[in-house]
Amino acid sequence: MMVAEPRPVAVELNAVLVALIGDEPQVLTLENGALLPSGPFESDHPTLQAGVRAWVEHQTHHPLGYVEQLYTFADRYRESTLGYRIVSISYLGLTRERAAAGQHELGWQSFYRYFPWEDWREGPPKILTRTVLPRLKSWVEAASDDAKRRRQQRVEGNFDVSSWNEELALQRYELLYEAGLVPEASRPRDAIVDPVPGEPMRYDHRRILATGIARLRAKIKYRPVVFELMPPDFTLGQLQRAVEALAGRLLHKQNFRRLVEQQWLVEETGAMTADTGGRPAKLYRFRREIVLERAVAGSKLPLARA
Amino acid sequence: MMVAEPRPVAVELNAVLVALIGDEPQVLTLENGALLPSGPFESDHPTLQAGVRAWVEHQTHHPLGYVEQLYTFADRYRESTLGYRIVSISYLGLTRERAAAGQHELGWQSFYRYFPWEDWREGPPKILTRTVLPRLKSWVEAASDDAKRRRQQRVEGNFDVSSWNEELALQRYELLYEAGLVPEASRPRDAIVDPVPGEPMRYDHRRILATGIARLRAKIKYRPVVFELMPPDFTLGQLQRAVEALAGRLLHKQNFRRLVEQQWLVEETGAMTADTGGRPAKLYRFRREIVLERAVAGSKLPLARA
DNA sequence: TATATTAATGCTAATTGTGAGCATAAGAGA
DNA sequence: TCTCTTATGCTCACAATTAGCATTAATATA
Numbered sequence: 001m002m003v004a005e006p007r008p009v010a011v012e013l014n015a016v017l018v019a020l021i022g023d024e025p026q027v028l029t030l031e032n033g034a035l036l037p038s039g040p041f042e043s044d045h046p047t048l049q050a051g052v053r054a055w056v057e058h059q060t061h062h063p064l065g066y067v068e069q070l071y072t073f074a075d076r077y078r079e080s081t082l083g084y085r086i087v088s089i090s091y092l093g094l095t096r097e098r099a100a101a102g103q104h105e106l107g108w109q110s111f112y113r114y115f116p117w118e119d120w121r122e123g124p125p126k127i128l129t130r131t132v133l134p135r136l137k138s139w140v141e142a143a144s145d146d147a148k149r150r151r152q153q154r155v156e157g158n159f160d161v162s163s164w165n166e167e168l169a170l171q172r173y174e175l176l177y178e179a180g181l182v183p184e185a186s187r188p189r190d191a192i193v194d195p196v197p198g199e200p201m202r203y204d205h206r207r208i209l210a211t212g213i214a215r216l217r218a219k220i221k222y223r224p225v226v227f228e229l230m231p232p233d234f235t236l237g238q239l240q241r242a243v244e245a246l247a248g249r250l251l252h253k254q255n256f257r258r259l260v261e262q263q264w265l266v267e268e269t270g271a272m273t274a275d276t277g278g279r280p281a282k283l284y285r286f287r288r289e290i291v292l293e294r295a296v297a298g299s300k301l302p303l304a305r306a
Numbered sequence: 307m308m309v310a311e312p313r314p315v316a317v318e319l320n321a322v323l324v325a326l327i328g329d330e331p332q333v334l335t336l337e338n339g340a341l342l343p344s345g346p347f348e349s350d351h352p353t354l355q356a357g358v359r360a361w362v363e364h365q366t367h368h369p370l371g372y373v374e375q376l377y378t379f380a381d382r383y384r385e386s387t388l389g390y391r392i393v394s395i396s397y398l399g400l401t402r403e404r405a406a407a408g409q410h411e412l413g414w415q416s417f418y419r420y421f422p423w424e425d426w427r428e429g430p431p432k433i434l435t436r437t438v439l440p441r442l443k444s445w446v447e448a449a450s451d452d453a454k455r456r457r458q459q460r461v462e463g464n465f466d467v468s469s470w471n472e473e474l475a476l477q478r479y480e481l482l483y484e485a486g487l488v489p490e491a492s493r494p495r496d497a498i499v500d501p502v503p504g505e506p507m508r509y510d511h512r513r514i515l516a517t518g519i520a521r522l523r524a525k526i527k528y529r530p531v532v533f534e535l536m537p538p539d540f541t542l543g544q545l546q547r548a549v550e551a552l553a554g555r556l557l558h559k560q561n562f563r564r565l566v567e568q569q570w571l572v573e574e575t576g577a578m579t580a581d582t583g584g585r586p587a588k589l590y591r592f593r594r595e596i597v598l599e600r601a602v603a604g605s606k607l608p609l610a611r612a
Numbered sequence: 613t614a615t616a617t618t619a620a621t622g623c624t625a626a627t628t629g630t631g632a633g634c635a636t637a638a639g640a641g642a
Numbered sequence: 643t644c645t646c647t648t649a650t651g652c653t654c655a656c657a658a659t660t661a662g663c664a665t666t667a668a669t670a671t672a
Binding site for chain 1: 630638
């Protein structure tokens with residue numbers, strides 16, 4: 001309980017750097033999509049966040065709109081070759097423009113390359129109904145009694161097609177991991193014979209990515225973070241497609257507009273654009289003041305009157 | 307961007323360990339309330355969470371009901387005497403019983419000893435209206451033009467008495483820190499002359515505590531974590547007072563009951579208790595199954611139909 | 613033994629928020 | 643001109659939440 005001298009470990013930073021390219025949500029990777037960008041924590045930065053920001057901006061030559069800490073892992077298998085324990089601190093970063101690719105096989109990959117069952121924009125993904133769910137079902141059946149009931153409830157709670165909750169992306173990945181349905185779950189000896197579709201990543205980078213996606217999906221609902229991914233001027237249609245890309249779900253157009261407008265998130269620029277295909281759309285810009293004006297929403301308690 | 311060999315740093319763990327004693331929300335501290343319990347991260351634990359759990363349970367001899375990571379700090383001033391950079395990972399822990407005090411001046415302290423402006427159970431705290439708000443107002447006035455308007459909006463957004471949001475506890479503390487109204491904000495040379503009421507802590511422990519309180523206040527609204535702080539059997543009145551203690555606000559009794567019941571969070575034990583003073587109350591217990599049955603709530607997007 | 617007091621509970625009117633969809637407008641291109 | 647596509651306005655039904663009133667059942671006390 002006392003503050004003894006802690007043992008040295010090595011600290012590394014991981015970044016889930018997100019951008020929207022076309023209507024696809026993408027993440028910056030290296031080694032052909034197998035790794036998230038990571039680097040050592042340099043001691044010459046005043047704070048972790050400043051370190052991440054400087055490091056990403058130096059590498060990509062683009063400003064980072066928004067940075068948020070995701071999680072710190074120190075699982076035992078994370079050991080460097082020198083015998084240090086590795087603690088890795090991961091961050092979510094949102095950027096507006098395409099970062100300079102080229103070096104170290106830097107490249108953007110769609111979220112849904114890694115989590116194909118998470119993209120419901122064209123209805124329930126075939127991969128989910130045809131492959132993932134049946135495999136999970138077998139996993140449930142493989143247990144008995146209490147364990148079976150518990151597995152059953154977890155699958156129902158996280159994968160229920162009739163009440164899909166896009167925020168549970170991390171929990172779904174973790175469940176697939178536990179069920180031994182993703183390659184990352186393999187022990188050195190026995191590989192996963194027939195994993196579920198979806199590109200794997202090295203180490204636990206796919207878990208970190210799932211953490212970032214889940215956090216982002218939750219956050220877009222109560223904080224105006226989508227705008228960090230948008231160009232300065234945009235149409236409401238573009239904005240809607242951006243949210244849809246992140247959430248992996250289609251939204252009701254009129255209700256979406258009502259929501260955005262009544263929250264005073266945007267203002268008209270006065271200009272219009274005609275290259276959306278149909279009727280020209282008004283251009284809007286984000287009202288940055290809103291961030292200061294209203295702190296957060298969050299859900300509510302049944303308060304008593306004064 | 308490459309995975310270079312990171313530099314060694316020391317990792318320490320901090321815990322915000324919460325219990326309800328009487329109707330007061332309390333936190334475990336040492337050194338007479340000046341520090342949160344902290345310790346080194348021992349390398350013989352498989353995960354960080356396991357490390358925290360083992361360490362707290364060893365020290366307090368009581369099981370930890372719930373553990374959640376709060377945040378990882380590595381600000382530059384956190385340097386050990388040996389020259390290592392210190393990374394500190396903080397956790398929120400909920401416990402049902404009074405931990406064994408005694409050693410190292412371990413003791414429980416009310417949340418509101420540190421944040422007296424956060425307890426609205428008896429209406430707007432005098433300290434807030436008489437001291438904190440006027441001091442913030444001076445701080446706003448001290449700036450000019452744009453800076454002044456920004457300060458104004460931040461104070462309004464976080465401290466507005468007519469739309470108090472209990473979840474903003476951390477942001478309020480940080481604002482007071484920035485405004486130089488808490489002793490922790492003092493540079494070595496010039497101490498804060500007349501800080502706002504509220505007990506300070508050493509290092510950034512009060513900020514960590516604020517992080518824990520804010521997280522807990524947000525979480526009780528969408529996950530059944532209060533039960534980790536309750537005895538096995540309880541009345542709905544007790545449950546309500548527990549939530550009120552954490553949120554620092556009074557709730558509407560009938561609506562609170564409706565909420566709890568319609569969410570199937572509890573079930574009657576069949577027994578009654580008569581020591582509540584008035585009419586005897588039914589005893590309830592938490593339905594643990596619910597955790598598996600329903601994943602989470604979260605807020606909503608205006609989805610389109612299938 | 614009345615009588616005030618404290619809780620627990622049941623019920624409902626009023627308001628606000630959300631879901632779903634019809635209808636119309638305004639351009640591009642065949 | 644007709645058709646297609648997207649943008650935009652508006653409304654109705656229903657669900658959820660807020661704020662109370664009213665009643666019941668015990669204990670404490672005059």
